[in-house]
Amino acid sequence: xxYVADAPKETFRLSMLIYDTRYRSITIxxxxxxxxxxxxxxxxxNTIKNLAAKDKDINxxxxxxxxxxxxxxxxxxxxxxxxxxxxxxVGLLNxxxxxxxxxxxxxxxxVFAGVLxxxxxxxxxxxxTVYVETFRNVPLLLWIILSFTILSEVTSPPNAFRLxxxxxxxxxxxxxxxxxxxxxxxxxxxxxxxxxxxxxPMGGAEFAGVPINFAVVISLLLxxxxxxVARRNSQRARKTQEETGERPVVWxxxxxxxxxxxxxxxxxxxxxxEYPELKGFNFRGGLSxxxxxxxxxxxxxxxxxxxxxxxxxxxxxxxxxxxxxxAYALGIRPGRTMRLVVLPQALRVIIPPLISQYLNLTKNTTxxxxxxxxxxxxTLGGITLxxxxxELECMMLMMGIYLILSLIISSVMNAFNAxxxxxxx
Amino acid sequence: METATPIFVRNEMLGPKEPPxxxxxxxxxxxxxxxxxxxxxxxxxxxxxxxxxxxxxxVPWVWNGVWTASSLSECRQIIAETLGPDSHAAxxxxxxxxxxxxxxxxxxxxxxWRPTLAFALMFVALAPVLYxxxxxxxxxxxxxxxxxxxxxxWGLGTDGAHIGLALVLMAALTAVAWxxxxxxxxxxxxxxxxxxxxLWGGSVWGPVGALLGFVILAFVWLGLQRQVGVVxxxxxxxxTAAVWWLSVQTHVTGALHAAMPIGLxxxxxxxxxxxxLAFVIGVTAIAASLPIGILLxxxxxxxxxxIKTMSVGFIEFVRGVPLITMLxxxxxxxxxxxxxxxxxxxxxxxxxxxxxxxxxxxxxxxRGGLAALPRGQYEAADALGLDYWQAQRLIxxxxxxxxxxxxxxxxxxxxxxxTTLVALVGLADPLQGITKIARADINWKGIYWExxxxxxxxxxxxxxxxxxxxxxxxxxxxRDHR
Numbered sequence: 001x002x003y004v005a006d007a008p009k010e011t012f013r014l015s016m017l018i019y020d021t022r023y024r025s026i027t028i029x030x031x032x033x034x035x036x037x038x039x040x041x042x043x044x045x046n047t048i049k050n051l052a053a054k055d056k057d058i059n060x061x062x063x064x065x066x067x068x069x070x071x072x073x074x075x076x077x078x079x080x081x082x083x084x085x086x087x088x089x090v091g092l093l094n095x096x097x098x099x100x101x102x103x104x105x106x107x108x109x110x111v112f113a114g115v116l117x118x119x120x121x122x123x124x125x126x127x128x129t130v131y132v133e134t135f136r137n138v139p140l141l142l143w144i145i146l147s148f149t150i151l152s153e154v155t156s157p158p159n160a161f162r163l164x165x166x167x168x169x170x171x172x173x174x175x176x177x178x179x180x181x182x183x184x185x186x187x188x189x190x191x192x193x194x195x196x197x198x199x200x201p202m203g204g205a206e207f208a209g210v211p212i213n214f215a216v217v218i219s220l221l222l223x224x225x226x227x228x229v230a231r232r233n234s235q236r237a238r239k240t241q242e243e244t245g246e247r248p249v250v251w252x253x254x255x256x257x258x259x260x261x262x263x264x265x266x267x268x269x270x271x272x273x274e275y276p277e278l279k280g281f282n283f284r285g286g287l288s289x290x291x292x293x294x295x296x297x298x299x300x301x302x303x304x305x306x307x308x309x310x311x312x313x314x315x316x317x318x319x320x321x322x323x324x325x326x327a328y329a330l331g332i333r334p335g336r337t338m339r340l341v342v343l344p345q346a347l348r349v350i351i352p353p354l355i356s357q358y359l360n361l362t363k364n365t366t367x368x369x370x371x372x373x374x375x376x377x378x379t380l381g382g383i384t385l386x387x388x389x390x391e392l393e394c395m396m397l398m399m400g401i402y403l404i405l406s407l408i409i410s411s412v413m414n415a416f417n418a419x420x421x422x423x424x425x
Numbered sequence: 426m427e428t429a430t431p432i433f434v435r436n437e438m439l440g441p442k443e444p445p446x447x448x449x450x451x452x453x454x455x456x457x458x459x460x461x462x463x464x465x466x467x468x469x470x471x472x473x474x475x476x477x478x479x480x481x482x483x484v485p486w487v488w489n490g491v492w493t494a495s496s497l498s499e500c501r502q503i504i505a506e507t508l509g510p511d512s513h514a515a516x517x518x519x520x521x522x523x524x525x526x527x528x529x530x531x532x533x534x535x536x537x538w539r540p541t542l543a544f545a546l547m548f549v550a551l552a553p554v555l556y557x558x559x560x561x562x563x564x565x566x567x568x569x570x571x572x573x574x575x576x577x578x579w580g581l582g583t584d585g586a587h588i589g590l591a592l593v594l595m596a597a598l599t600a601v602a603w604x605x606x607x608x609x610x611x612x613x614x615x616x617x618x619x620x621x622x623x624l625w626g627g628s629v630w631g632p633v634g635a636l637l638g639f640v641i642l643a644f645v646w647l648g649l650q651r652q653v654g655v656v657x658x659x660x661x662x663x664x665t666a667a668v669w670w671l672s673v674q675t676h677v678t679g680a681l682h683a684a685m686p687i688g689l690x691x692x693x694x695x696x697x698x699x700x701x702l703a704f705v706i707g708v709t710a711i712a713a714s715l716p717i718g719i720l721l722x723x724x725x726x727x728x729x730x731x732i733k734t735m736s737v738g739f740i741e742f743v744r745g746v747p748l749i750t751m752l753x754x755x756x757x758x759x760x761x762x763x764x765x766x767x768x769x770x771x772x773x774x775x776x777x778x779x780x781x782x783x784x785x786x787x788x789x790x791x792r793g794g795l796a797a798l799p800r801g802q803y804e805a806a807d808a809l810g811l812d813y814w815q816a817q818r819l820i821x822x823x824x825x826x827x828x829x830x831x832x833x834x835x836x837x838x839x840x841x842x843x844t845t846l847v848a849l850v851g852l853a854d855p856l857q858g859i860t861k862i863a864r865a866d867i868n869w870k871g872i873y874w875e876x877x878x879x880x881x882x883x884x885x886x887x888x889x890x891x892x893x894x895x896x897x898x899x900x901x902x903x904r905d906h907r
Contacts, residue, residue, distance in 0.1 A: 019653075028656055029731040036735065043762045050761045121465045122458040123472035137888035138881045139842040142856055146881075149873045363747035369849055370857060377749060391757040399746045399754075406745040 047392075060397075062388045063088070069383050071374045072290050076210050084384045091379030092401065098296055098375065099362040105301035106361060107354070110308025115338065117313050128309070135306035141367055143303055148295035148371040151186075158187045158282050185276050185283050191294055192276035195287040199270025215269060222261045230254040292373035296365065304361045308354060315350035316342055347420055355413040359406055376401060490515030495522075496868035519869050520879050526863070527879065530698015530853050536626075538583040539689065540701050542591055543623040545574040547708065549598050550616035553609040555894070563602040563609060571595030617712075624697075624705065626689035630678040638674065642666035655814040694772045698853030700883060705772070707841040710779040714840070715833070717780065718787030723817065725792055736788070743785035748843055751778045756850040775847055783840045790836055794829030795821065827902045834895035838888045845884075855880045 017027045051057060063085040070080050075093040078086055117128040135143070166172075185192040202214040233250055241247040276286035319342050327337040366377040374382070376398060385394040446452055460466045489508060494500040500516035508514060520527075529537055548570045556562040574595060578588050601608055612619075618632035642662045649658035682688075697705065724736030743751070755774040760767075798821065806816035826833070848857030860876045863869055 024654065025729050029729050031660070032735075033731055046764050047761045049765055053765055119465075119468075120458060120461060121468050121472070123469050123476070127472055127476065133889065134885070137838070137842075137885045137892070139845040139856060139884055141845045141848075142877055142881050142884070145857070145860075146873070146877045149877075153871065153873060359744075366747040366749045367846070369749065377747070381750065381753065385757075392761060395750065395753060395758055399750050402747060402750065403742065403745040 051392075056389075058392060059390075060393055062384075062390055062393070065388075067384065068387070071379065073293055073374065084380075084388070087384060088376065088380040088397075091374055091376040094293075094373070095362070095365050095375040095377075095405075098293065098300065098365045098368065098373070099358075101297055102300040102304065102361050102365070103358050105297070106304035106308055106357070109301060109305030110357075111312055113305060113309035114312025114316065117309060118316055132306045132309050135303050136310070140299065140303045140364055141370055143299035144296060144367055145370055147298045148291060151291040151295050152188050155186050155188045158185075158189065158278060161185065161187070161278050161283075183273075183275055185278075187283065188291075189282065189288075190291055191289045192283040192286050193289065194273040194275050195285075197272060197274045198266070199272065202269065219262055219265060222265055223258070226258045226261050230257045233257065290373075292368060292371045295371055296368045296373050300361055300364060304357055304364075307357050307360075311350050311353035311357065312346070314353075315346035315348075318349045319345050348417075351413070351417045351420065355410055355417070358413065359409055362405060362409060363402065486513055486515055490517040492517050492521055494518035497870065497872050515875055516872060517875060519863065519872055519875055523859075523863050523876075524879075527699050527855055527859050527876075529701050530859065531696045532698070532701060533690075533692060533696065536690065536692065537581045538578055538587045538591070539623045539626070539692075541574065541577050541581065541583075542594075543620045544704065545570050545577075545591075545595070546612070546616065546619060546623075549595075549602075549609065550613040552602070553606065554613055560603070560606045563606045564599060567595070567599045567602045567609075571599060617709075622689070624701075625692055625694075627691040628678070628682045628686070628688040630681045630685075630687075633681075634674040634678040635670065637677075638666045638669045641669050655812075694770045697772060699855045699859050702772070702847070702852060702854055703841070703844040706776055706779060706844045706847060709776050710783055710840055710844075711837050713776075713780045714783040714787055717784035719791055719822070721784055721788035722791035722795060725788065726795055740785045740788050743782055744789070748779070748782055748846055749849055751782050752846060752850045754778060771850070771852065775850065775852065779840065779843070783836060786836045786839070787833060790829045790832035791825060793832065794825035794827075797828050798824055830895055830899055830902070834891055834898075838891050841888060841891070842884065855883070 017023050064083050066080075067082055067084045067087040068080050069087070071078055071087065071090050071094075073094055074090050075097060076086075076090060078090045113128045113131060116124050117132065119125045119128075183194050198215055202218070204211055204213040206212070230253075233254055237248050237250045274285045276283040276288070278284075323341055323345065324337055327341040328334075332340065365373075365375055368375050369377050369382065372378070380394055380401075381398040385391060388394070443449065444453075447456065459469045489504070489512075491500045491503050491514065494503055494516065495518070497516060497519070500518055504512060504514045504516075525534075525537070529540060532540060549567050552563045552566045556566070571592075574591055575588065578591060598609070598612070615636070618636045622629060622632045642665065645665045646658050646662035649661055652658075653661070721736050721740060724732045725740065727733050727736070752775060755778040756771060759774050759778075802820055802824065803816070806820040811819065845854050845856040848854040848861075853859055853862070856877075860880060863876055864872060
């Protein structure tokens with residue numbers, strides 16, 4: 001009697017590549033790979049042919065040619081004699097500065113609106129609902145253009161601020177006046193705000209094309225040192241509390257440690273604010289902020305704030321009612337319950353959508369193009385592209401930079417998320 | 426023995442007493458919702474004052490608006506005469522004069538009935554999808570759309586023949602919705618071709634030929650999928666259809682057109698504008714991005730390394746760059762990547778790129794839905810002996826899509842709002858393109874609130890109703906009781 005020890009060995013047949021699920025996935029992947037390679041090859045071939053037909057090549061050397069255009073808002077020195085690459089860096093910094101302030105304002109606004117939307121107060125929660133729904137359901141571009149139009153068409157020209165001798169004689173007031181005790185002037189050209197200056201500046205140096213002001217560096221170092229000392233002081237206080245059960249009062253010490261050294265240093269160098277003043281046809285002195293920046297910042301903050309408010313509301317609603325009730329049972333007041341019990345837990349739910357809102361805000365800064373805000377899209381992907389005609393290079397570079405920016409923001413925020421996330425096991 | 430009879434025994438219960446005045450009705454509501462704490466009272470007062478101030482400015486401004494004037498200065502003059510020199514009021518005359526341009530862009534005036542009919546048919550085509558062939562809702566919807574369409578066509582001054590045509594069509598569709606509501610799905614399937622034909626015009630045989638390609642695709646796929654599996658059959662069907670579209674179709678449709686020249690006057694793409702453009706781009710991209718997004722999400726969760734890598738790469742790349750750069754790729758770079766001398770429409774290029782953009786976001790939303798499904802659902806499907814596609818179709822996707830409805834709809838809303846960005850590559854969207862043209866008119870120079878309010882209000886209406894529909898859908902599909 002013969003026993004069959006094994007199942008009959010199946011020989012490999014070609015049809016098994018399609019019918020056998022063990023091999024089918026390999027077949028499909030190989031086909032997809034071939035198709036993908038063919039597709040990429042086809043694109044590359046077309047690109048080479050098209051470039052040849054237009055007598056162009058792929059060459060990034062234009063980045064070191066003279067740019068020849070002016071940029072209104074520059075965080076590092078730039079003239080129209082600078083290179084295209086420097087223009088791109090100026091644009092990138094403009095993108096970053098709007099994104100940075102936008103994220104801060106949108107977060108503050110969003111947290112307030114989200115918490116107030118859940119308030120027991122009927123009127124307040126309705127107002128917040130109207131705010132959130134209005135901003136979420138209307139395109140961002142409309143808010144940007146509208147705020148820019150209002151800022152530049154409703155405000156008065158600089159000469160409306162003028163107070164002439166005849167007007168003083170006849171007791172007339174100028175048509176427009178400055179805000180906040182004559183310190184801020186909003187004209188149809190921009191917003192002029194006071195700017196801190198030193199009477200005895202400390203000079204500076206240039207590092208890789210970026211000017212560095214020694215006074216600012218020293219102030220920052222002083223501040224960092226003071227904050228470190230203050231934290232050590234708080235730690236000492238906590239230790240004392242753990243040992244003796246009584247916490248020494250240290251807040252005023254910390255405040256003094258943080259504020260005094262920097263204040264003393266600045267006073268020694270003659271710190272003062274320079275106020276904008278009407279000279280000639282325009283305001284001089286202080287810092288002039290273009291309306292394109294202000295409008296973009298306002299619109300982005302309000303728009304993203306509405307989305308963040310929704311994320312905050314969803315996060316708070318995700319925390320079970322028992323947590324609030326337990327806090328009330330312990331006798332904690334509603335405000336502190338929100339701050340100490342609900343929000344820290346809700347934070348874990350809120351952070352992931354918050355990350356994507358920050359990313360959206362950063363990407364949405366490109367809409368500044370509609371109001372001629374020269375960010376990275378406006379310089380590298382706008383004027384530089386049009387002047388040099390190098391579409392392929394400019395677009396590739398620009399998309400690469402945005403991609404890296406997004407990856408950096410999401411990795412930083414993910415690290416933060418990992419830090420505050422509920423630690424289990 | 427004498428029994429003591431009590432003097433008084435209550436025979437009936439006392440009715441419940443009303444709560445004290447401070448604990449009921451309006452007073453209670455006010456105390457709880459407006460004046461529960463001192464801080465709340467202050468907030469209430471501030472809130473009411475704020476609302477009052479806003480309404481005090483806005484309501485008279487809107488209400489006293491001037492509807493008939495030919496320029497902004499005339500408008501201001503009328504306002505100054507009727508309300509006094511320093512008063513402000515809206516100048517709706519600008520909207521009254523230009524609303525057709527806001528809606529239709531530069532579409533030929535005598536053909537306004539075509540986009541209007543296409544818009545109405547869109548709702549009829551959506552009805553079976555949105556309301557699952559529930560008869561009474563479908564009939565009501567189709568009927569209401571028909572009545573509104575008649576009013577709109579009459580208001581636009583369309584000629585009698587076209588109104589009659591539309592009337593017969595809508596009556597027939599209402600009848601279909603009444604007799605066999607599920608059959609309306611056929612209109613949904615045919616709608617892309619119908620919409621294209623109505624909007625762009627030209628020979629009727631072009632869209633018919635394109636549709637035939639899909640019919641071929643469906644037949645080949647159905648015939649082969651039993652034998653060779655879903656994916657391979659899909660590939661073969663796609664290749665057959667591609668052969669039809671790329672090499673056979675033009676000959677067949679050319680011959681048919683020569684034999685029977687039926688068609689509408691063609692409209693060039695650069696005549697599209699305003700909300701017509703926003704809807705064409707938005708609706709097409711929404712409809713196309715959902716299936717692509719589902720495939721990308723499945724690809725991202727696939728066991729096949731290559732497919733997974735490609736899906737992840739595509740999704741992360743698209744999500745990392747702003748939409749504007751994608752639009753500029755459409756307008757500047759696509760010409761490099763395609764064979765020399767191919768030159769197709771900017772609107773089509775923009776639609777393709779917007780679709781890809783939105784598909785990546787939808788893929789991430791659906792991936793979230795897939796991840797939220799308990800592992801047991803996948804295992805149950807395997808235990809029932811379902812293959813991959815059957816499991817996806819019958820078990821996984823219905824649940825995953827249900828979970829991701831809010832996310833999908835908010836992606837759609839975002840996409841629809843983002844159609845305004847096409848202005849930046851030179852198309853005439855309602856916000857930038859048309860409003861800019863209107864404001865550049867010497868008669869209306871200096872007007873800003875009115876056009877932006879008008880455009881914003883329409884966008885708000887569309888997006889808000891979309892989000893309300895998603896809430897309805899969520900409630901309707903909710904099976905658990907949380």
